[in-house]
Amino acid sequence: MGRAPCCDKANVKKGPWSPEEDSKLKEFIEKNGTGGNWIALPHKAGLKRCGKSCRLRWLNYLRPNIKHGEFSDDEDRIICGLFASIGSRWSIIAAQLPGRTDNDIKNYWNTKLKKKLLGIASSQRKPHQQQQQQQEQLQQQLLFQSLSSSSQGKYYTSPVPPLPVLKSLPPISQDAFGTVPTTTSSTLLQGPSYQYQMMKESGHMIVFGSEQSCSSSDGSSTQISYGKEMDYNYNIGRAGGAEQMGFESYLFPAGIEETHRWLLGGGGGGQVERDYGLSRLWEEAPLEYNYEEIKQLLGSIHGYTNNNDHNLSLDDPSGSGGRGSFKSQGRVM
DNA sequence: AACGGCGCCAACCGCCACCGC
DNA sequence: CGCGGTGGCGGTTGGCGCCGT
Numbered sequence: 001m002g003r004a005p006c007c008d009k010a011n012v013k014k015g016p017w018s019p020e021e022d023s024k025l026k027e028f029i030e031k032n033g034t035g036g037n038w039i040a041l042p043h044k045a046g047l048k049r050c051g052k053s054c055r056l057r058w059l060n061y062l063r064p065n066i067k068h069g070e071f072s073d074d075e076d077r078i079i080c081g082l083f084a085s086i087g088s089r090w091s092i093i094a095a096q097l098p099g100r101t102d103n104d105i106k107n108y109w110n111t112k113l114k115k116k117l118l119g120i121a122s123s124q125r126k127p128h129q130q131q132q133q134q135q136e137q138l139q140q141q142l143l144f145q146s147l148s149s150s151s152q153g154k155y156y157t158s159p160v161p162p163l164p165v166l167k168s169l170p171p172i173s174q175d176a177f178g179t180v181p182t183t184t185s186s187t188l189l190q191g192p193s194y195q196y197q198m199m200k201e202s203g204h205m206i207v208f209g210s211e212q213s214c215s216s217s218d219g220s221s222t223q224i225s226y227g228k229e230m231d232y233n234y235n236i237g238r239a240g241g242a243e244q245m246g247f248e249s250y251l252f253p254a255g256i257e258e259t260h261r262w263l264l265g266g267g268g269g270g271q272v273e274r275d276y277g278l279s280r281l282w283e284e285a286p287l288e289y290n291y292e293e294i295k296q297l298l299g300s301i302h303g304y305t306n307n308n309d310h311n312l313s314l315d316d317p318s319g320s321g322g323r324g325s326f327k328s329q330g331r332v333m
Numbered sequence: 334a335a336c337g338g339c340g341c342c343a344a345c346c347g348c349c350a351c352c353g354c
Numbered sequence: 355c356g357c358g359g360t361g362g363c364g365g366t367t368g369g370c371g372c373c374g375t
Contacts, residue, residue, distance in 0.1 A: 014344080014345075015343095015344075015345095015368095015369090016343070016344075016369085016370095017343085017344090036360095037360080037361095038360075038361070039359080039360065039361090050345090051360085051361095052345085052346090052360095052361085052362095053344075053345080055361075055362085056343085056344065056345085057343090057344085059362095060343075060344085061343080088364065088365090089363090089364085090363080090364065091362075091363060091364085102362095102363075102364080103342085103343075103344085103364095104342085106364070106365085107341070107342050107343085108341095108342095110341095110342095110365095111340065111341055111342075112340095112341085
């Protein structure tokens with residue numbers, strides 16, 4: 001089986017575009033527009049190219065106001081935040097970055113940003129934290145994969161809510177109190193080493209990650225996994241003198257509220273009511289599971305798949321075949 | 334200078350959704 | 355409602371250039 005090719009492959013030129021072809025295409029579109037039909041366009045424009053190729057060339061290179069060159073820190077931040085929220089929906093991400101194309105962002109992510117962030121993440125990993133239970137690792141990795149990787153097939157089927165620039169929770173040792181933490185790309189972590197993402201004000205978010213070794217005054221410790229949508233508050237303030245304190249609270253869909261507070265002394269060390277086990281432990285090696293296994297594991301993450309309260313839901317990938325099921329996406333010409 | 338490895342990125346490929354008939 | 359054509363998307367590839375040996 002197979003489908004008819006979009007053009008006569010024998011008679012179309014492939015490979016890099018010549019300046020002549022570029023100017024032909026540009027001139028034609030500027031004069032006539034695309035005519036709503038890319039397949040017919042190359043013939044009309046006198047180009048021996050596939051319509052899709054023309055479209056790509058126009059959208060990614062010739063279109064006016066295309067921005068090339070280095071990505072700024074702000075752009076890094078937006079890409080990281082959106083990737084963590086919606087995964088590799090490059091066209092959606094590109095829509096938030098005027099002048100950038102999905103292809104550009106995809107390339108940038110794959111070649112630079114991902115490595116940059118992974119490097120940071122692995123350098124922050126502490127040896128003693130490499131004792132995590134396998135099940136938790138698996139769940140969290142799968143959670144991340146399912147939310148971030150379209151090929152694993154979890155999709156938002158409702159419009160994604162407005163996404164503010166995401167802020168990351170500052171490490172507890174950092175002087176992040178009294179000022180709103182401004183995130184640089186170096187504090188955003190992703191993928192298997194993903195830790196926390198935190199918006200600076202109240203709102204709704206999805207948190208990937210977990211806390212571990214949460215010590216309390218009676219010496220007990222607990223381990224908490226997150227992989228849930230939740231409402232949250234995040235505040236940082238000062239509690240007199242040089243003392244610094246802050247808190248954050250999470251409201252889970254089930255109505256359970258959890259509040260974390262911390263208190264740091266000014267000069268001589270600090271005290272936290274709960275330890276933030278911010279560094280994550282993940283398997284470096286990719287794990288591969290079939291969909292049934294993934295489903296089972298995700299099913300064990302409470303509250304994960306039932307997010308309708310928040311206008312977000314997750315599709316079964318088996319029905320969509322893996323791509324293009326982002327229902328709210330608009331067509332861009 | 335030659336060669337191999339690697340990174341980058343433009344372009345291609347294949348799939349799916351949408352739309353008109 | 356079904357079908358075919360087209361647009362749009364994300365993953366992948368191939369070629370080029372840079373750099374180290």
